[in-house]
Amino acid sequence: MSEIFTRSGMRIILIGYGWRSLFYYRIIKALPERFTLVNWVLHSKQRAEQVKQQYQTTTSFDVLEALSYPHDLVVLCVPSLSLQSLLPTLIECGETILCETGFTQLSLQTLSTIYTLYAQSQSRVFVAEQYYRYPYFQTCDALIPLLGPITEVRGACLHDHHGTSILRHFLGEGGGNCSITASSRTSWVVKTGGRDSVDTEGIRIPTKHTTATLAFEDGKTGYFDFAGVAYHSSIRSRHFSLCGERGEIFDDTVRYLNTQNEGICQVIKRIEDGVANNSPLSLRAMAFGDTYHFKNPYWPLGFNDDEIALALCLEDACWGKGYSLSEALQDSYLAQCIHRSCNEQKTIETQTQVWAKALWREKEQ
Template identity: 35%
Template structure:
């Protein structure tokens, strides 16, 4: 049974850490933020005034609030040291950031986690975002038959790898990676602060990579950084092909049991549009069937906040039942493949092969 109300402490003060504050305030009946750890007293005092939260300067102080677990949301370069300290103190942790910058760091973290029997999950949110969760449901319902390939143009690095491995059911298969980085000009349209109408043009990289897995499945990875996350003129694209159908972004084509071809559109159901007085995301339908229902249906959360809320909720279930939702092992594999993709980009069109690491043996 999941605990009735989840209490968590937060380590970090960046853009992503703010998600957890908004979620706790939007869903007070589900989540309670007990405190925020910011080492700098001056920065912490300003943060406390801005967000109306309790700020402390040490991990021991943070634990006085008796959280069920801590959320670690700090820069990638310092996350490993933080995690090992948390492991040693036997504190359950939901880690927001990929846990290392080198293969050696990933392996060291795996060994430390095992040594201290760490209770850890990673807040990889995209597979529980509404649209990605709907796509995954279509695949797992078998509408496409055995899936053979995916073209993903929406997510960078380890986020993209996570979706690729889940949608292809690739497990810990090794793969051959090759590709190239390009650069193109694009006009700025918006960023984290909102719309940008200045018409500024900047150079944007575009990474094109092929991942050939040992079991024969193939992923085509395509990402433009930073335009694809923040642009009105660069958007996401996804194609997943199986022996009996395909997903083509919001269109799903498949065969019935009688081999009759069917074409349907994913239909997003939102409240609060066109004179409706509420505002919230309700779910996504394919024909008459819901392929995704928002577990926080009445809360005013965007898609990424819904996904992060889901990670918090599943962390509670993990502590209550021991059931992983996105384990350290999964995160290490996704981060490792992402690092190998970086290696391939540094060696254009040369094949780079992954190998089985200690967490996958």
């Protein structure tokens, strides 16, 4: 698909409107040499006209009409119920799709039906599970050789399928089965903010805290730990750790054995411009020792980590690679099993799903 980059940019149709879709709009507009928005599809004629006027772009309220525009990729950014109907339509049209992660809310039967349709099609579906493309997590990936074989991953930073995707990614699991033992409790915490706000009123709110142990058949273990306020709280921290036979990563601290089996401790550092000077505020790189293990390809643009990761997901889809539909379905299935374990108060033994063979093939490539 390299011919895409010989044109003015990857031609994108964006379907959906809301907080998440605006991430894609900002990325596309900030990178005109890489991406071109050829049509933005909304759910009604009124909303299409509103978005056309506000963002000065071509819009439509009919998916099939929008698909008549020359394009390279369809970005599907809609709620779960709309995803359930729109994704099969796009698959049947043979589209290359970057789809948002709305699968956990759909039934297991629906997930299986979608995958079966996809496996019989000429479509290519990638999913915008952006967290493994975060600068921090890419740096952790690069440092795994220091740690030796990974045995345990603990993620107290991401919810549902996002959390299971990080566990499965770093454990190197494909469609392997596991035993899931989970529990959930509600407690009180003072609200400190939201997506776009800071709250100083001192209001107490209930928050659900879910923990789960995923014991895989190959002996590796994932620990899922998430509290509902974690994304937007200034008094609840987030945590990630990797344990290997020769070392560990604990948030930004790396402990490992050197070639003489002596213990070494070093720190992962963010190299950011514009923090204490008048340069544009932008992440330049992630450093460990004297090496940059992640260089921001969009520097010096002021992208946050979510925008960097989503832009990389867009580029991955352009090159015909990325987080696959089978991965998304497996991680959503594992998240559903965590919920089942909490609700039924028992250990859940996962079962091999219809997409498992594809997962193992992808892992071997």
